Amino acid sequence: MHTDTERCVRAVQSKDSRFDGWFFTAVLTTRIYCRPSCPVVPPKVENMTFYPSSAACQQAGFRACKRCRPDTSPGSPEWNARADSVARAMRLIRDGVVDREGVPGLATRLGYSARQIERQLLAELGAGPLALARAQRAQTARVLIETTGLPMAEVAFAAGFSSIRTFNDTVREVFALAPGELRGRAARSAKPPVTPGVIALRLPYRAPLNPSNLFGHLAATAVPGVEEWRDGAYRRTLDLPYGHGIVALTPHPDHIACRLSLTDPRDLTLAISRCRWLLDLDADPVAVDEQLRTDPLLAPLVDKAPGRRVPRTVDGAEFAVRAVLGQQVSTAAARTHAARLVTAHGTPVDDSEGGLTHLFPASGALAGLDPERLALPRSRRRTLTTLVEALAAGSLRLGTDTDREQARAELAALPGFGPWTVEVIAMRALGDPDAFLPTDLGIRRSAQELGLPSTPAALTARAAAWRPWRAYAVQYLWTVDDHPINHLPAQGSPS
Structure with a gap:
């Protein structure tokens, strides 16, 4: 976008925060670079130049504005x-x-x-x-x-x-x-004191953001010991390269409050990145919602509660295991199965501020588990053990950098992996904004109630107009059912 000078100038002159992170404005006279929404008086057009990244600004000899702090803007969607x-x-x-x-x-x-x-x-x-x-x-x-x-x-x-x-x-x-x-x-900013050893920061995002489905989904599916909803915050443990951490994420009208406790501060960069990925904070909700509103049957859902995000995961391998445990069972049963794995194979952690007890077990720790001890149907035991063996061996990788289509093909080749499991992993673990779940029972019920086609083939054909944002359409369709994933939990009580 930074090459479209006219569009960039309009964004800067209107202080449009939607473009924060899309490009950066460098001022030739002051040698300062800013985000488009910088509150200072915009410079003359002839003194503006635009760059695609803060790194490019720094390489060109510009320094960050002390007012708008462009280095803290949301990442490019x-x-x-x-x-x-x-x-x-x-x-x-x-x-x-x-x-x-x-x-x-x-x-x-x-x-x-x-x-x-x-x-x-x-x-x-x-x-x-x-x-x-x-x-x-x-x-x-x-x-x-x-x-x-x-x-x-x-x-x-x-x-x-x-x-x-x-x-x-x-x-x-x-x-x-x-x-x-x-x-x-x-x-000198007179910030409130924080607990020693805790890093407190704000995670910015592009408005609007609807926290109901985002935090509601994470809380409703939380694995006991690994995740919890406590005092208005989603809390969970993090397995990181140099140690482990505990994060508490609290939604606010203009930011997400993030409290991190890390055993090694070298993990801060990855921990912040994982939290932003989990909450889909670098999305462009205006672009998503504008596209989905073009369908007259989806438009009322979007208008009612715009800005829905796709709840993701902090670890792709963890989510794949949980997706298998959740095949054809209720949310409560999936949580119970996952909690048993955590208790038996997860690494214990201390949590002085809540009820978190373990890290979710790594693939290597699960690779040697005895399938006969799993309270699952025999076919699903085979699905789970085959998955964790592939993850532990490195023949299957589910990271933020994974080639999405290659991962889909590799998952589909595993026993017990049908279209629903492959697509839900693509949506939440791989972050594919166009992943779609036409076979999901909740989606089919919602489609029928709205007057959309309810068979998978017909719904997929109709959803072609929603591309490349079908994963967000899924979030809106799920709201048709009155399910706990669509609501923030009650304040005060841990989940």
Whole structure:
């Protein structure tokens, strides 16, 4: 979008927050870059230039605006909706893969050479993988500086910097303030105190956001010990590269409040990325809803409660296991089956603020389970054991960077994986915005009640007009039934 100068200028002059993250405005006279909705008086048109990423702005010698803090804007919705190599690379960089594995590791995961990835990212984003990762490290450092009391040396290494000098130079260059000055400014903001060891931050999103189905779904399907709804927040455990964490996510009118407790602060970047992915916070709800409103039978559902997101997962392998456990049983039964696995095979954790007890078991821990001890039909035992063996062996990967069509084919080849299971994994684990569930009983009932075709083939044909947002159409169709997944739980009581 950054190449459409006229459209960008209109967005900046109207301070349109819908375009935050789509592009960045750099001001030639001040050498500052901003988000489109920056509250300051827009610069003259001749002094504006536009970039596709904050990393490109920084490479061109611009520093972040202290008023609008463009580094904290929502991510571009393109990287979640698209499935090409650039989008997959951006999702991996957002997850901190370059910091942990370097550019060669990024290229290996994508099946390209490092030079090919560099060339593709430069062409589309104006910055290579190292510059993009550097911009993300700067933002992670800012969060740690402003929300924790960690010594600066620990902040530097937790954010992914290789040296304190590089950390200091980067922070000064990007924010025009030394690390100590950033912390001093944050302290003067008179924020309420937080629990020691807890990182508190805001997760921005593009409005509107309807929390009912998003948090209602997560709470209604929560696995005891791993997830819970407590005091207006969805809480869960996180299995991370350097340790584990516990997150509490609370919906507010203009942001999601996020409280993270991590055993190792180096996991902050990935933890934030996982939370944003889980809640689908980088979506463009205006574009989604406009497309779905073109169907006169869907339009009333959209108008009644716009801004629905697709509830996803923090771990694709975990969700695939849970999808198998949930085949042809009630939500309550699926939770019970999953809780038994967690108790038997999950890693225990301490939770001083709630009732979380375990991490969901990793595929390796489940690969050796005795199928005879599973309270499941024999066919489903085989489905589950075959799945966890493929996940543990690495022959099946279900990450944010996974090729969606390849994963669909690999899942469909496993015993017991029909279209519903494949598509629900594509929707919630792989983040495919166009995944569709025409065989789902709830969807078929809703379609019939609305006057839509109710047979899978006819409904799929009708849904062609909803593409590429059929996963969001599913969220709206599910609201026709009065099910707990469509409502925020009652305040106060843990789920």
